[in-house]
Amino acid sequence: MPTTLESLPVELIATILGDLDLESLVKVSNLSRRLRHVASDSSLNPWKIPITRNLASGSYEQSFYHLSLRSTVPRSNWIDILTLAPPGFILFESSLPNLRASEWEECFRRRFIPGWLKWKKENTWRESYLKMLYRVWHRTYTACTTDEAWTKYVVFNRNGSVNELESSSRGFSPMAIFAEMQFQSNLSHLSPTIRVVATFADVRVIAIGVLHMPRSSLTVNYNARALLHPPGIEATSTATRPYNKLTHPLPAESHRNYPLYTPGGGDRRWGFLEEEGQQWVGGLMITVQLIRPRAIGYEEDESEFAGSRNQFASFTWHDLLTIAPWMKERVTKFIDGPGLGI
Template identity: 45%
Template sequence: MRFEHLPVELIAEILSELDIPSLITVSHLSKRLYLVTSDSALNPWRRPILADLLAHDYDRTLKHLSVRSVVPRQNWVEILSLARPSFLLYEATLPNLRSCEWEECFTRRFLPSWQKWRKDGSWKEGFLKCVLSPCDVRQTIMVHIRNRVLFRLWHRGATSCTTDEAWTKYIVLNRNGSANLLEASARSFNPVTIFNQMKMQSNLAHLETHIHSVVEFADFRILTFGTMATPRTQASINVNAHLLLNPPGIEPRERSSGSAVPYYAPVSGRSHIDDHGVYPVVAASPVSEVSQVHRLPLSSFTYSRLTRPCPAAIHSNYPFHTPGGADLRWASYAEIEEGSRWVGGLLITVQLLGSSDGRQYATFNWADLWTIAPWLEEIITKRIDGQGLGH
């Protein structure tokens, strides 16, 4: 039997194993192969395109893939969601997409709060449209072409400019179950300095700061700053800090009886979450809202893989564990088993990628927190905009 006489699904599966240049060549060998490769339902392009994006050293054919009619438009949603900003801004020939497709690209790449930069413009304008504005870089006034969101991220990651965001918002989870939305000057924003001040105010300056990457995306990562210690009283335990990093109902289990490497899977066969890794085992006061969290019905927490925004490959299964060694949200389990707990406040912020010194940050607010940790929305007892009532 000739290759072209095989079922179209099987042909598409075989062709998806090729790299992009080879697939371009094969797609023009016959009319049948052209029809198979151009079919948006079969779409053999998705696998080689994703492989190229993950390799970071993009093939030169990826730059002008949009001019080839044989490539379904839907593949550009993946490219616009995952490719590095400099490639999209300065190298790639972008296709004409519908408004709904630009919206999907926006929501798959950026945090919900960043829609403020789109304002009343179209989704394409919010993602790519150029405007002119002055920017002070290295004490020299220069004029930059600034794209609404993508360019802002690339520009802020490559320079110390804070013209478009004077204040950086961040969230602090308090040990009493409440949370504060705070802000600081973007030009001098340093979460390490802020958290050190928090530790001094809480009498925890002697404790080591634990920095965790909760989840990483194409342009940024979510970082937390917290402290762990053996608590003297249950009141000093920060329940929500544990819940953010270790979602209730997802816990470590051994991959096999002879393996010391844990994997992480949803708990099943229980009607209630019973996470004694951080909650008190003793009977808690019936009036304590925080102490009741571990008795919430398991049905209250329904998990699905995060797709908007779309995590990077190292966290592709988020909020579930992603194998490969980069997902370290459960790294503190060894200390928890030895009696340590999260104590004091937990600071959450957004670090922009691409900066050589890693000191560029962006705003993180309530909508962003509910996006990356929706299970906290019904657990946090009080949301406070600004200082106060959270200590």
């Protein structure tokens, strides 16, 4: 007997369907009951690969805009779409799916940094997700700060303590704040260095510090290096300590293995300067920058940070210990506000 597509094992059929573009997959999934069954099986899920291709390219097929109207598309795919797709696409261009409250909560927690849970309040998870996404879209394209008058940020001190500080959102300038930190530490003659700690769908976590060849170990900020270089991990080798990949929030493609090293050029936490003997000295400032939608594989260069507008959001203790849980055992004191603490 000649072999036909429908006579193949369902796993092989799903693999073949996954190689199709979305338009073709929509048509093929309606050709027969067997193909429809394979296409709608959430464990086989041939839609995942073409959906991932669309998200990565940033240029969407026409069928992608209204996938929620297709009963053959497993609902689980929408967790990925609502986590990674640009805000404007979700809010203004796509047809939204009918998800359970637990699924909307999963979308919220996978997409947004945990400090933003303060905006949840009494809203449903669906309403909270959409309101937060609109805030992100609005803040990304404007300098409006009416909904967040004060922007929080974190500073690692060289004595091992960490301060959570805040500044007026209207004139929030990380480089100006760090310049004052340099002046107070007698480091104004040195140029600041910017590192992207991790990138997510809507924001990237930025570290601003000074790399220098110190004359004394007293000026070295060992926690700054520990944040950017999780102990036991090197850029050229696998982890020797049991770190788990971060999933809530879910990193973008440029940092998909975070906190492990992500090869490919987007993950630049391991800088060549440090390999030449320079070390982080003085304080290290951590803030969050809102980013405009790009293809998932695209990573903005650190130099683009300096010319940005007031497109920053708060970064809190909760956020720090979520993206870098190993720092909890290294920090000697967590201090709310300025000063050395009590």
